[in-house]
Amino acid sequence: MKKLLFLFLLVFCCACEEDKSVDPTLMPEATTSGQNTLGCLIDGWLYVSGRYGRPEVYVHDDEEDGNHYVTVVAKVGVFNVLEFTLVNPRQGASCSYIKAALDSDKLKDGETYITRMNGSIISGTFSGEDLKEGRFDLRYDGDSEGSGEVIY
Amino acid sequence: MRYLHCFLWGMLTAISLHAQNAGDKKSFLSVHAGPSWYLGELMGITDRSDAYRSDLRKGVAWDASCLTFSSGTLRFGGGVLYQGSSYKNTHENGADKIQEHYIAPQIALAMVKKHYSLQLSGGAGYQFYKDRSKVYDKPRKVSMNKLAGNFAFSGEYFLNGNWGISGRLNWVISDSEAYSVKYHGETWNVKNAKDGTGYFGQLSLLFGLNYHF
Numbered sequence: 001m002k003k004l005l006f007l008f009l010l011v012f013c014c015a016c017e018e019d020k021s022v023d024p025t026l027m028p029e030a031t032t033s034g035q036n037t038l039g040c041l042i043d044g045w046l047y048v049s050g051r052y053g054r055p056e057v058y059v060h061d062d063e064e065d066g067n068h069y070v071t072v073v074a075k076v077g078v079f080n081v082l083e084f085t086l087v088n089p090r091q092g093a094s095c096s097y098i099k100a101a102l103d104s105d106k107l108k109d110g111e112t113y114i115t116r117m118n119g120s121i122i123s124g125t126f127s128g129e130d131l132k133e134g135r136f137d138l139r140y141d142g143d144s145e146g147s148g149e150v151i152y
Numbered sequence: 153m154r155y156l157h158c159f160l161w162g163m164l165t166a167i168s169l170h171a172q173n174a175g176d177k178k179s180f181l182s183v184h185a186g187p188s189w190y191l192g193e194l195m196g197i198t199d200r201s202d203a204y205r206s207d208l209r210k211g212v213a214w215d216a217s218c219l220t221f222s223s224g225t226l227r228f229g230g231g232v233l234y235q236g237s238s239y240k241n242t243h244e245n246g247a248d249k250i251q252e253h254y255i256a257p258q259i260a261l262a263m264v265k266k267h268y269s270l271q272l273s274g275g276a277g278y279q280f281y282k283d284r285s286k287v288y289d290k291p292r293k294v295s296m297n298k299l300a301g302n303f304a305f306s307g308e309y310f311l312n313g314n315w316g317i318s319g320r321l322n323w324v325i326s327d328s329e330a331y332s333v334k335y336h337g338e339t340w341n342v343k344n345a346k347d348g349t350g351y352f353g354q355l356s357l358l359f360g361l362n363y364h365f
Binding site for chain 1: 198
């Protein structure tokens with residue numbers, strides 16, 4: 001079983017493309033042009049995406065509760081994944097993020113401020129009890145929301 | 153006042169009398185210190201803003217060298233040079249503290265006159281590069297140890313039989329296609345994103361003493 005797990009990890013590791021020009025120890029610039037960057041502090045340490053693949057964005061509407069959700073999943077290490085879900089994000093407004101987790105460790109909910117959201121780019125800042133100084137600038141496929149003007 | 157004039161006259165006489173002998177010695181040890189400017193690409197630093205980089209480029213350097221020459225007015229020689237330098241800057245979310253240590257064998261050409269000498273030297277050696285930086289108050293270490301080369305121009309005025317004061321302009325050059333960064337217990341190799349390789353170096357204007365023997 002251990003050998004199988006080792007082989008699986010080896011294949012998984014080989015399969016992921018590593019962008020060696022990305023320094024995962026530096027916070028990405030606070031951009032709003034869809035640079036596909038994400039970074040934040042957890043326990044004071046930086047977690048940055050980009051080296052092990054682009055962050056992924058999933059948009060879905062829940063008909064039961066009528067909410068609009070945007071889930072962000074970002075690889076911040078070879079085997080580390082950070083994810084959280086934005087609830088009803090709107091450009092120029094604050095919203096909460098829920099279901100935050102680093103791998104299997106659940107993180108507390110927090111606040112996000114959306115600086116841009118135009119149907120193809122979503123960028124903003126986020127902070128909570130566990131996640132600090134967070135920022136993201138991502139491209140995604142979604143319904144057009146807002147004018148797309150950058151709001152700081 | 154008369155005593156002061158006598159003292160100064162005596163000192164100058166003593167210096168000039170001994171000055172004839174300083175250049176006759178074949179070897180000298182020298183130590184220098186002075187301002188230094190970081191040239192080329194600042195790789196792996198914690199803030200890429202122009203203002204931050206501009207301030208970070210200004211630092212200090214120090215060196216120690218030992219050279220031995222042939223005799224005559226135009227002399228060929230060789231020896232070894234060590235040069236250290238330090239560049240620091242801080243910003244809201246971090247800081248950089250770059251230290252470079254360069255050591256290399258040297259070949260030199262010197263023109264020795266009665267009271268002074270001029271010298272050109274150069275060499276190739278190894279440069280140890282460390283950036284003990286911080287991001288959000290957490291330690292981060294960048295290293296980029298590479299082969300490097302240097303060119304230097306220096307001038308010396310002989311004070312007496314053994315000592316001289318000197319100035320030295322030294323240019324150290326190196327290049328690197330990647331750097332290593334250690335943070336939170338992990339180490340990464342980061343490639344230069346721009347054009348594959350990054351030139352970096354330092355230009356130092358140093359002043360100090362030479363001891364001839």
